[in-house]
Amino acid sequence: MTFLHFLPAPKLEMYLRVYVNRCFRMVSPITWLWAMLSIMVAVTCTFSFFQPFWFLHPDFTHSFGMMNFCHRDTYYPGPPRPTCRNYGGYFQFGNIPSAAWQVAAMLFGCGCLFSNIGALMAVLALLTPTSTEHKIATACGYLQSISVLIMTAGLLVYPVGLPSDFFQHYCGESVGIYRSGHCHIGWSYMLAIMGVCLAVFCPILSRHTDVKADDIATSPDYI
Structure with missing residues (x-):
């Protein structure tokens, strides 16, 4: 047991408040920026990964993602509306209609996993305002670099899997590698590209988490 266990509640609360305030004053503003960017990148890429709007049909009823797709709800008697489900009706990599899409889903999904682990490590670095913070940031930087590389891959x-029979059935015979026929790129794909572009800055910022606010204000390298 530590001496904190013998302190009255008001004094214990005061000590904890002082400790927390001191810890957060010690955290570099670059660490804050890196942590917030890491969280935003993880959320953006993971969200786009599970969306079925990577490519859109001109009728906006059919759309295609990495693991799921949308098609017209034939049981709805009103105006055409989409219903979305996994390829094959349930999640299994073998149900994804193209080998290239299976590889892409594996790569991007692992990248999202690493990105989420990196975001958790960045939050941990915020709560560890000691010499351990820079070690966590360095290790996290390597993990985020791997995440960027495999998500980019x-x-x-x-798009290499676009010539599959499944996609060609909906988007025309002019479909080819990096050619989507009369379908067009969807907002989920654009969001994923934006998330990966932002993710490039995470490992860069992780290398400078030991720079304090006073260093930024006084050093000519940061002016």
Whole structure:
């Protein structure tokens, strides 16, 4: 047991408040920026990964994602509306209609996983305002670099699978590698590209988390 266990509640609360305030004053503003960017990137990429709007049909009823797609709800008697489900009706990599899409889903999904782990490590670095903070940031920077590389690979591999019979059935015979026929790129794909572009800055910022506010104000390298 520590001496904190013998302190009255008001005094214990005062000590904790002083400790927390001192900790957060010690955290570099670059660490804050890196942590917030890491969280935003993880949320953006993960959200786009599970969306079925990577490519859109001109009728806006059919759309295609990495693991799921939307098609017209034939049971709805009113105006055409989409219903979305996993390829094959339930989640299984073998149900994804193209080998390239399977590879792309594996790459981008692993990148999202690493990105989420990196975001958790960035939050941990915020709560560890000691010499350990920079070690966590360094390790996290390497993890985020790997995440950027494999998510980029996933984005590049995904259009290779466009000539599949499944996609060609909906988007025409003019479909080819990096050619989507009369379908067009959807907002989920654009959001994923934006998230990966922002993710590039995470490992860069992680290398400068030991820079304090006073260093930024006084050093000519940061002016």
